[in-house]
Amino acid sequence: MWLLLGVCVFALLGCIQGQDRAALWRENDRSGRCQYTFTVPSPTETSCPSTASGGPEMEGLKARLSLLEALVTRLTGAETQGHGAGFQGQSLADLQAALTQAMRERSLLQAEKERLERDVEGLRRRVDDMRRETERLKSRPCFPQPPLVQDSGVRTSGGADVLSTLVSRSGTQGHTGILRDPAWQYSGSPAFLELKADVTEVPAPTPAGTDDSTGCGExxxxxxxxxxxxxxxxxxxxxxxxxxxxxxxxxxxxxxxxxxxxxxxxxxxxxxxxxxxxxxxxxxxxxxxxxxxxxxxxxxxxxxxxxxxxxxxxxxxxxxxxxxxxxxxxxxxxxxxxxxxxxxxxxxxxxxxxxxxxxxxxxxxxxxxxxxxxxxxxxxxxxxxxxxxxxxxxxxxxxxxxxxxxxxxxxxxxxxxxxxxxxxxxxxxxxxxxxxxxxxxxxxxxxxxxxxxxxxxxxxxxxxxxxxxxxxxxx
Missing domain, CATH: 2.40.128.630 (Lipocalin)
Known part of the structure; x- marks a missing residue:
């Protein structure tokens, strides 16, 4: 761009041949803007005619300067616009691609999160159901097993022998002493029969250090x-x-x-x-x-x-x-x-x-x-x-x-x-x-x-x- 400006100035100076006393000044005006001033003495006129336009030479010089300014403005503007548009277009394309990729990954993560939340909620419901079922089973009464009748007695803390007393009950069809627990129905061989006896229960002493569910200990x-x-x-x-x-x-x-x-x-x-x-x-x-x-x-x-x-x-x-x-x-x-x-x-x-x-x-x-x-x-x-x-x-x-x-x-x-x-x-x-x-x-x-x-x-x-x-x- 500066080379082109130099060529234009050189051409301008070449147009005023024979004027060996021509001079060019460059200085800032009152607003700080750079101005170029050409001074060329007239070879024939001792004084300038009183005209408002400044003569044909000045008019030609102004026209050449206007043309030069327009050319420089067009060249510098086109260069700047070309570089800016190319960079801006590339940046917008890159940002759009990154945004599209981020939105796609966000959608995938959201879907995975919802699936995991559904799985966790399902597992929580299953665990709660299992706990309630456990509590229900714990609250159901357990049928006691028939006590075993032994020949030996139970010795109390006082040292007395307490013998289990068997109370016989009359059965039907001539059978005596054979009882059936209604909570236990055996469907196998009739040779296997359950013997139930009413006994006098005597609590055995609890070993030291064991827990007592009915007491009030530590x-x-x-x-x-x-x-x-x-x-x-x-x-x-x-x-x-x-x-x-x-x-x-x-x-x-x-x-x-x-x-x-x-x-x-x-x-x-x-x-x-x-x-x-x-x-x-x-x-x-x-x-x-x-x-x-x-x-x-x-x-x-x-x-x-x-x-x-x-x-x-x-x-x-x-x-x-x-x-x-x-x-x-x-x-x-x-x-x-x-x-x-x-x-x-x-x-x-x-x-x-x-x-x-x-x-x-x-x-x-x-x-x-x-x-x-x-x-x-x-x-x-x-x-x-x-x-x-x-x-x-x-x-x-x-x-x-x-x-x-x-x-x-x-x-x-x-x-x-x-x-x-x-x-x-x-x-x-x-x-x-x-x-x-x-x-x-x-x-x-x-x-x-x-x-x-x-x-x-x-x-x-x-x-x-x-x-x-x-x-x-x-x-």
């Missing part, structure tokens, strides 16, 4: 978690569910109660006729509590709901029959609304529970400096009957519950394989470390309570209502 094992229902909405991520171990009319022992505790004004109490209706999600009763609930520490006992009033240390006894507050009392010096919660948070400062001995409160105070305090409460007046201070800090454990007057704490609320790590016995005032396996199946356990009538732990684990069987040792 906790020795917790079973696998059994899921009963998943909450319907985000309000059910945390909650509390329970059955009354000593139910009174108008509600029976099979009634199941539930509170979803996510929200600022938690007041709804849902009632289900039994576990089956709970699993189906069909409440038969919905009660609106007169005062809001704080966290997941509520419990049921003798026809009343016991819970902590929101943002206070006040305990309330709500009578289910009259649907009204029957008693209220402040728990002395108890922390509340985030002062001494469990490790998972949730304003779990006061936790109420029930065991074989009655109603308990688990909390902490400023005097205890965050250590767990467990108090026995009067179920009618909510008065504190006795208190014990433990050596374990409340915010270092995930949850706790009371069985047979013994406090147990849970190490973690989120670990799938955790332990029950501490025991405090209110009868002796002594505590000790323990290590009993416990499973948080859904990895966010916000509530654990004991039901002495069912001999189960009830828990609320990340939207899921689950239960655990427990085994107790000898008293």
């Amino acid at each position: 906790l020795i094992a917790v079973g696998e978690p059994v899921s009963h229902r998943k909450a319907d909405s985000i309000a059910g991520k945390y909650g509390v569910w329970m059955q009354d171990p000593k139910a009174v009319p108008p509600y029976g022992a099979n009634m199941v109660w539930r509170i979803d505790t996510v929200g600022t004004e938690v007041k709804q109490l849902f009632g289900y006729e039994d576990m089956d209706q709970l699993s189906k999600g069909f409440p038969s009763k919905v009660l609106l509590l007169p005062e809001p609930v704080e966290s997941t520490g509520a419990t049921l006992y003798r026809g009343s709901l016991y819970y902590q009033r929101r943002r206070s240390r006040t305990l309330l006894r709500y009578d289910l029959a009259t649907e009204s507050i029957a008693a209220r009392r402040d728990l002395p010096h108890a922390g509340f609304h985030g002062q001494f919660p469990y490790s998972w948070g949730g304003y779990t400062d006061i936790d109420l529970g029930v065991d074989e001995q009655g109603l308990w409160a688990i909390y902490s105070t400023n005097k205890a400096r965050g250590a767990i305090v467990v108090s026995k409460l009067d179920p009618n007046s909510l008065e504190v009957k006795g208190s014990w201070e433990t050596s374990i800090r409340k915010n270092s454990v995930a949850n706790s519950f009371v069985i047979c007057g013994r406090l147990y704490t849970l190490a973690s609320y989120s670990s799938p394989e955790t332990t029950i790590n501490f025991l405090f016995d209110t009868a002796t005032g002594q505590g000790k470390k323990v290590s009993l396996p416990f499973k948080n199946k859904y990895r966010y356990n916000s509530m654990v309570d004991y039901n002495p009538a069912q001999r189960k732990l009830y828990a609320w684990d990340n939207f899921h209502m689950v239960s655990y069987d427990v085994r107790l040792g000898l008293q």
Whole structure:
């Protein structure tokens, strides 16, 4: 481009031959734009005629300069436009191809995600069906096997021999002493007959160290978690569910109660006729509590709901029959609304529970400096009957519950394989470390309570209502 400009200027200068005193100046005007100025002395005229146009020479020079500017503008514009258009076209094509490929991969990933979600949902339904079937089979009565009659007697702890007494029964068609158990029908050879005898049963002594399912000893094992229902909405991520171990009319022992505790004004109490209706999600009763609930520490006992009033240390006894507050009392010096919660948070400062001995409160105070305090409460007046201070800090454990007057704490609320790590016995005032396996199946356990009538732990684990069987040792 500069070569072409030089050629044009050279040609322009060649057109004014004989003018050896011609001069060319280049300088910026007032606006900063570069201007070229040619000065050529006239060979014949001593002065310029007074014309507005400047003479024919000036007009020719202007025409040549205009032509030169137009040529330079056209050449530079065409070059720039050619390079820009080519680069822009190539860039747009590359971007379009990349976008098309990304959309195709996104569609494939979305389809794969939907397929996996369907597979997971199908597996979840199958597992729930298998669990319900297992529970149904466990609840069916087992027919006892006929006792074996031996010649030797059973020796009691006192040393006396107690002989089994066989009571003969008359049969039909002359047969005596041959009995048929209606629960056992043998269809094989008639030569094989079952002999049934009524005997006087004498319990044998239980070996030391074995568990006693009817006693009230120390906790020795917790079973696998059994899921009963998943909450319907985000309000059910945390909650509390329970059955009354000593139910009174108008509600029976099979009634199941539930509170979803996510929200600022938690007041709804849902009632289900039994576990089956709970699993189906069909409440038969919905009660609106007169005062809001704080966290997941509520419990049921003798026809009343016991819970902590929101943002206070006040305990309330709500009578289910009259649907009204029957008693209220402040728990002395108890922390509340985030002062001494469990490790998972949730304003779990006061936790109420029930065991074989009655109603308990688990909390902490400023005097205890965050250590767990467990108090026995009067179920009618909510008065504190006795208190014990433990050596374990409340915010270092995930949850706790009371069985047979013994406090147990849970190490973690989120670990799938955790332990029950501490025991405090209110009868002796002594505590000790323990290590009993416990499973948080859904990895966010916000509530654990004991039901002495069912001999189960009830828990609320990340939207899921689950239960655990427990085994107790000898008293």
